[in-house]
Amino acid sequence: MDLARQMQSIDHDAHRIADAVRRNPTGRVTSCPDWTGADLLAHVAGFARYLTDLFAGAADNDTEFPKVPPAEAAQTYDADVARLLRTLCDTPPDAPVSHWAAVQQVAASWQRRAVHELAVHRWDAETIGGDPAPVDQDIALDGIAEFFEVFVTTGIQAGFVPPAQATLVLEITDTGTRREEHLPHPGSVTTMRGTASDLMLALWRRRDPLAFHVGGPREMLEHWPAI
Structure with a gap:
């Protein structure tokens, strides 16, 4: 999957998350019942801030994931996502960027991760009072591959699984x-x-x-x- 397609997917899903949550910010996320829509938006805003800081060298693998208050995320989400997209788009895939997983420590590993983070959470967001649309086929196929290549492999190597x-x-x-x-x-x-x-x-x-x-x-x- 090329970088242009990755950025298109992230942008599309980020906007769909916002649309679903803003229709019902207090609605329960059926697939993650501990979260309201506002909580989900705050989580994605935190992911966007963390990754932007990581690429800028202002965070590393030991940095705590930002806990963005839902009220704050409601105001900053669009800007947080826009900064993330600019960062991911402007960084060459082979640029060194640290990663917690047993993968290449380069931007491409996080560009891929961001695609699937947003794809799954878009699906989550659309469970709020509705029937979510499926993940696009090309994104889902790469998401399956990433699950095994990154999460299962890292979990086994680290002794978590x-x-x-x-x-x-x-x-x-x-x-x-x-x-x-x-x-x-x-x-x-x-x-x-x-x-x-x-x-x-x-x-x-x-x-x-x-x-x-x-x-x-x-x-x-x-x-x-x-x-």
Whole structure:
């Protein structure tokens, strides 16, 4: 995915988050029931500020994630997102930028992360009193890849997720493709089937992974971590 497409996706989702929340800032986010819409907007504003500071060298991996008060975020969200977009767009993908995960320590890793952070939270925002639109297919496919390449890999290497002899197969119905992931060693196969959007959101526990289970042990999905 090129940088122009990434920036288009982030910009589009950022505006859709704001639109959904501003219609009902006190509404409950169904997919994250501890949050109101105002809380979600504050979280995204904090992400935007953190990443902007990280790229500028004003934050590092030990910097605490900014806790933006919802009332403040309601006023600053548009400016926070605009600064983030300018920063991401103006930074060469190969520029050095520190990252907490076991990935290349370059801007591209965060440019990718921002796409999926905003895509998932756009879906969250649209659960406030409504039926959210699916994640775009190309974004969802890369989101699935990022989940395994970054979060699962880092979790296993850091010891947060115990290594397993297990294999997860994703049958992606809207592309007719199949993805096989060993966690990290081959083992009993659990299969999920759904659209790219369905499966990305299920991996992030926004949708019930068991709703897409079609074969093999269910235990992996029953105990799938909530992130």
